Amino acid sequence: MNSKQVIMASDQAKAGYIKGLSVHTDESVLISSRVKEISLKAGLGLILFLAGAFIALPVASLFIKSPLDVTLRSLHDPVVIDALRLSLTTSALTAVTVVIMGTPVAYVNARFHYPGKEVLDSLIDLPVIMPPAVAGIALLMAFGRMGILGHHLNALGITIAFTTVAVVIAQVFVSSPLYIRQARTSFEGVAPEYENAARTLGASRVYTFSHVILPMASNGLISGAIMAFARSLGEFGATIMFAGNFQGRTQTMPLAIYTAMQGDLDVSLCISIILVAISFVVIAMVKILTRRVHKNAGS
């Protein structure tokens, strides 16, 4: 609306300027500027449509290729049930782990300066940029049975590779940066004045953190946790390399999609549809939560 007015205003200004120069071209200029405007709008509209269709078509194709009754039948397939159960539990566990471990890190990095902070910050962000396959082989080299730390653990009778624990470790590795980043921004959004006020009124550090800062940052923290949960649900590369592919134990939904696609396409599509549905819910939740954050910040 705003930009449209600007365009129209500038067109009028142009037209007026030209009017002053020549009376003859007045009408033709007006028409040509209108044609320009219409073609610009049509062009932009087409680009928007193509952009939407580019995303919508593949998603819609999943539903078109998998009729409802086939999807419902596949829901009873043990592969689907096991993958769904495993993915939901490991991702929830990952989200909880990331919140517990990540919140203090995010708070400290938001409020304090200390030597090596830049290094730690970069390290925390590294898994976002790192290709999942690299994460997978790196985790195997560290925690695998022959790995740097893994062979000591193995001597103690603890094995990690090819267990559900490995699935969670891979998920925490790739999704923790999403939460920590979001949490840090949320903490930075809480003005230090509130904290100082609480402290001068006699509240302890811990009480201030849990009763003043946490509630004010909570929407951001929750949306960060949801993002970490969603990233964990989608984790594929690191998991298949580090945790292996075993139904019910390490075969999460993306791994089940990959494995089933080579045999039973219906099962593959069914799991995909479930993941698409979950993705929609996640986007909706994050949008609602971040909107509230903005409102809070505004009021």
Add this chain to the structure above:
Amino acid sequence: MIYKRLFGAIVVALVLATSTGLCQEPEELTVFAAASLTGAFGEIGQLYENETGIHVLFNFDGSQALATQMVNGAYADVFASANTKQINVVKKAGLMNTSRIAIFTKNKPALIVPIDNPAGITGLSDLNRSGLKIVIGTDDVPIGDYTRQIMDKLENDTTYGYWYKVGFYNNVVSRETNVNYIVSKVALGEADAGIAYKSDVTPAMAEKIARIEIPEKYNVIAEYPMGALNQTRYPAQADMFMRLVESDQGRAVLEKYGFDPVSGPAIPSTAASNAKAAA
């Protein structure tokens, strides 16, 4: 100005490059081959390139993954599968040239263990011992299909039986989508044992893994069929490649990697060398 000229030169060069490419013989033959053929076909591909000057582009993966790719539109000239089931998937989709599909080699599943064999595995009878970590194939990949057939045989045998099979499957920690992943997990020492092919213990792998043969009466024979696809743009060159695989030369390479020959005489020499002799 300089940039414009440079740009023009690049365009001209590109046009020339593509047009000369179009005029010439194919520079590339695309071969989809079972993961277990990685070593042997790599070598045969080099022989083919030396003889014909045509580069062979390989896609090695589980035969079921390759079949899925082709059915969904991937381009290939030749498909070599590790079982008939997967070549039939492509055939059923109407994509194989059915006039010339033949078994070109045979293989046998085998037990593989890390070279230092930390679990002290000596044979099939150890595989149900609790606490072992075993890696096998998925149900769809040919090696997984063969493994299932072997387990069914063992289940019906009085020395092994149902509970052996249950114990075995309880030890399985991962199911891989192609045999190379089974081999690498055993070679890394992350698994105590795996069921792969006897051809997987290649000279290069011999320092990392050891092979334990599966007794004849419980084992199955893996037959590898190969054929050209209907869509091939280079039927003559595809045929030449298959003839090279089936020739004495090709057989020698396959046998070096531990494959077993098919019965019947080998094709005396390749079409390519025939053409050379004629010329």
